[in-house]
Amino acid sequence: MFSVDRGDFGPGFLFGVATAAYQIEGGQTDGRGSSIWDSFSATPGNIKNGDTGRIAVDHYHRWPEDLDLVRDGGFDAYRFSFAWPRLLPEGTGPVNAAGLDFYDRLVDGMLARGIKPFATLYHWDLPSPLQDRGGWMNRDVAGWFAEYAAVVAHHFGDRLAAIATINEPWCVAFLSHYLGVHAPGYRDLRAASRAMHHVLFAHGTAVAALRAEGAKNVGIVLNLEKSEAAGAGAADRAAQTHGDALFNRWYLDGLFKGRYPEELTTLLAPWLPEAFERDMEVVSRPLDWLGVNYYTRALYAADPAAPLFGSRRVAGPLEKSDLGWEIYPQGLTDLLVRVATDYTKLPIYITENGMSETDDSRRVAFYDAHLKAVLAARQQGADVRGYFAWSLLDNYEWAEGYASRFGLVHVDYETQRRTPKGSYRAFQGLLHNTR
Template sequence: MTDPIQFPPDFTWGVATSAFQIEGAATLDGKGPSIWDTFCRNPANIKDASNGDIACDHYHRYRDDVALMASLGVDAYRFSMAWTRVQPEGKGAWNERGFDFYARLLDALDEHGIAPHLTLYHWDLPQALQDEGGWLSRDTAHRFADYAWEVARRFGSRVKTIATHNEPWCTANLGHGNAQFAPGVADRKSAIQVSHHLLLSHGLAMQAMRAVGAPARLGIVLNQWTADPATDSQADRDLANLEYARSVQWFMDPIFKGRYPELALRAHGADAPVVHEGDFKAIREPLDFLGVNYYTRAYCSAEEPPRQPDSALGATDMGWEIYPQGLTELLLKLKAEYDLPPIYITENGMANADRLEHGQVDDRARIDYVARHLAALRAAMAQGVQVDGYFLWSLLDNFEWNSGYAKRFGIVYVDYATQQRTRKASALWYRDFIAAQRQGRLAASTM
């Protein structure tokens, strides 16, 4: 490995997954149905008419998957807990068989010296709570806080960090704004109200976990991007400002400033959320860390049809522009606007049209993507942004939500028919990159 990028000696290197995308075992050992189980029952919702019933069968193969992580030399593993596996109805009785699975997973990670980073919610709300209003109901925020309290009580001393939510923007806008994700609602006003209840649930969960007194660092994971005008026209600049306000600032301002951005509130008009007294006090509970997921930028054009970016690096298999410098620009912008805690890059990676040929997967496009984004990350850190770690998305090819199994984000190829895992070229590159960083660590520690 000859890459010249050098990160700090205590920098964390990890990989990430989520429960519904890899676990399978959809009805095993007392697990209840989630909104994604329900959403997948209508094949029209998923592009390849698939579901998450088996996925990567991680529920049975977790030991092998942890050994895979160890073979890459990662420090840390970010994963989510399936709420319905440990509390099938989202309230009431706890399912000990579900908690036992996560205890076994933590045991395996501990055996290999891999630090667990737990996410409480990665989009798989218990269907029983959805039947009672889901995230449109304030009561769901309180049920989420109860769930967070119990998980922190049981595992708060065994995990490095606990994130409340992963990408609440997606839950609100894709799940309730355009019906692209579960539960399949298409209503702008509902999406905006859901976003507030998600933020409220985050704050209440933070308070509940703090009350437990567990040593895990507590935070939230937000998907974020810069919003760039396609031209210097006033219309494009206004559109870019609004996009940033109703996406990034819409979640960051309540957490760090105790209010919603005025520009977005004016744009929402009568669809603005109902906010109760004391909500922002809860939402503003201090974070120990902020998780940032970055994949691409927003390119804002008021023209019809919209002007498209002239991307020198092309696009991923999701059709997302490859724009690594946007990560530098985003982190510097956040640093200028907010009093930030330490940051983890909790997701970064690309979907690629990978093929297994002669027992190998040559995904050099992914290697280039990751290398460029790591260079962009290091550039932001050199300008004063505190970033404590990087989690590559994803360890495994998996169920990619409404895209089904057609899109592959993993650095490990999964043959879904046989469940055989094959490390791609990117996995071996990442292994060697981490090893080179460790050599730098050793040199620094002996100077």
């Protein structure tokens, strides 16, 4: 069980669980179009064990059981994502009626159970026909995304408690277009530089489209890391500053200051979109809340031999998850205070926090320590309004396939049987009879 009480967080604080469409839905029938993750996962060598999300954990058919788990755990809210290709199979144009029907059932199912729907428009499943047209490298993606946003807002907006435009733009842009770890799997600096800007330009365009359709409580979800220097020397400190600019400040500065870090715009100038500065008013359109996903820290060391950036990440000495990620709750406190002090007074939600681990007692300890970190940030003035555990279910963990388990609920992938873990019971104990 946890050492914190729900009352420690005060009235109105939301507790929830989070998932993403491609990782859990399956159900690739009824008119759903192809996504970049369908083709990426079908390509040999991209995903551990050759796993795909074709079936995932069959949430498409088992959603009532899964929503019962959310309700019975005592959670206030459920963060889910719409699958763009399920609603618009070609990315633009005709809407798939079966897709609308599925999300009608899902959203209404949340409301019937007293669960607040926290929706995400884009959790990485770009329709393949749009990738054929350049995807996030093409400036036109902003118009495509705005069209999709308007469809969602028109059909579901009055039933959603909150809506985020994009989940983790660093992953959408840099991880997927420069490091090549996620779909579409590019390792190209021009592609990454354009995606880094277009993902935020599309976000701002979608904000306007959502509000034009009457959507309320609009935000974005950033994955942030606590960037630290591996050593005390000036070179490592400079490497940390550069790493922080690339991972954190590009997105925070763009959204809340209307500019990108100068050291990066100078370095990336040959590859950034022409006259990108003209878009910054759109990029920095006002929001209603900010989502923060936090898992670990990064230690940066100077490395003159490293291509382009002159730095590299190094392993740290702290206890680690089974993915090798350091467990560092203090980093969450530090990031929340930094965002609240240096960037925005908007309400903040921890939209993802969790641990890949087979030893669930370690997961319980992880959550307990990070809930305390949230309390510490609130005591230092950060306006944190809610906390979403990642994830409700063991699921398709992107490039890790089904080898990595983040769920509060164990899933037997052969039978699809759901079994609550001790971490689920710990949250249940924290939240039971306090809704």
